[in-house]
Structures are given as C-alpha cells and as structure tokens.
Amino acid sequence: MDKVLIASSSSKGSETFASLILQEFPAEIQRACTEQEALRLLKGETYSIILLHFPLQETPSSELIHRALGTTSGVMLVTKSPADTPQLSAWEKEGVLLFSLSEGKSFFRRSIRLLLSVHRRLQTAPAKEQKLQQKLQDIRLIDRAKCMLIQYSRMTEPEAHRYIEKLAMDRRVTRKDIATEILQGFDLE
Numbered sequence: 585m586d587k588v589l590i591a592s593s594s595s596k597g598s599e600t601f602a603s604l605i606l607q608e609f610p611a612e613i614q615r616a617c618t619e620q621e622a623l624r625l626l627k628g629e630t631y632s633i634i635l636l637h638f639p640l641q642e643t644p645s646s647e648l649i650h651r652a653l654g655t656t657s658g659v660m661l662v663t664k665s666p667a668d669t670p671q672l673s674a675w676e677k678e679g680v681l682l683f684s685l686s687e688g689k690s691f692f693r694r695s696i697r698l699l700l701s702v703h704r705r706l707q708t709a710p711a712k713e714q715k716l717q718q719k720l721q722d723i724r725l726i727d728r729a730k731c732m733l734i735q736y737s738r739m740t741e742p743e744a745h746r747y748i749e750k751l752a753m754d755r756r757v758t759r760k761d762i763a764t765e766i767l768q769g770f771d772l773e
C-alpha cells in the first residue's frame with residue numbers, strides 16, 4: 585500500500601487532501617502539523633507522495649523540500665496562489681509540483697496520479713543502476729583476467745577472450761567465475 589505524508593498546519597486542509605487522495609487510490613496517510621514533525625517522519629519512512637501545504641505554521645524551509653526531493657517520493661507544494669514567493673519557481677525547477685488551491689479538485693487528482701507514477705518510476709531506477717554497476721564490475725574483472733592471460737600466457741586478446749568464454753561454456757559457469765579463477769591463479773584478485 586502506498587504511503588502519503590501530508591504536512592499541513594491546517595487540520596481541515598489535511599482532511600480535505602487526505603479525502604481527495606483516498607478517492608484516487610488506497611493509501612496509508614500520515615500527517616505532520618509542523619516542519620520538524622515532517623522532517624522526523626521523513627527520516628524513518630518511505631512515502632509515495634509528500635504533500636506540503638504552504639504555509640505551515642512556519643514556512644517550509646529549503647531543508648524540508650530538499651530532504652523530500654532526495655527521496656523517490658513525488659513532492660507537491662500546495663499554495664494559496666500560483667506566485668506566493670519567488671522561491672517557488674526555483675523549487676519547481678528542482679522537481680516540486682506546485683499546486684494552487686485555485687486550480688481545483690480535478691487538477692489536484694490528476695497531479696496526484698502523476699506524482700504516484702513518478703514515484704513508481706523512480707523506485708525502479710536504483711535497481712537498474714545497481715544491475716548496470718554490477719555488469720560494469722564484471723566486465724572490468726574479465727578484462728583484468730584477459731590482461732593477465734595476454735601478459736603471462738602470451739595469448740592475443742581474441743585468444744584470451746575465446747579462452748575465457750570456452751571455459752565458461754564448458755563448465756557451465758559465468759565468465760566472471762572463470763575470470764576470478766584466473767586472477768586467483770595469478771594471486772592478483
């Protein structure tokens with residue numbers, strides 16, 4: 585189930601936003617009445633959407649917004665009018681979705697659906713990046729093994745490549761495993 589953080593000093597506003605969100609998708613909604621409470625909640629949880637109702641009792645600081653942007657959450661800043669402060673356009677450029685109360689419920693609902701899809705997309709990015717990093721490490725390891733074969737076994741690069749691939753196929757293991765064995769044989773891993 586998706587989690588949503590609503591940071592608002594207005595209990596009526598918080599209830600209204602929660603109701604609108606729950607009409608769009610099932611969610612566990614947590615509320616914060618102050619910036620400090622929102623910062624504390626951000627430390628311990630992962631949220632699909634973070635909604636900041638501007639102004640809180642104290643105006644949200646850059647720290648709160650940057651902390652929210654540092655997560656995979658979709659971040660929405662709700663204001664009374666579209667141009668409350670010059671800082672808003674800077675936050676918008678960093679990825680905060682600005683929502684003015686004058687824009688209406690249907691725009692709010694579409695915005696919430698968009699933020700949820702952005703969150704889901706961002707969640708898959710670290711796994712893909714980690715997989716690519718692992719592939720890159722494997723390629724480096726295999727290349728080091730090829731270099732050892734070229735240097736100490738007097739093979740050419742194509743011969744070293746073919747040797748590693750053939751051993752991997754014959755033994756039904758990965759090229760990484762063969763490269764690790766080769767480097768261990770040279771005591772260089």
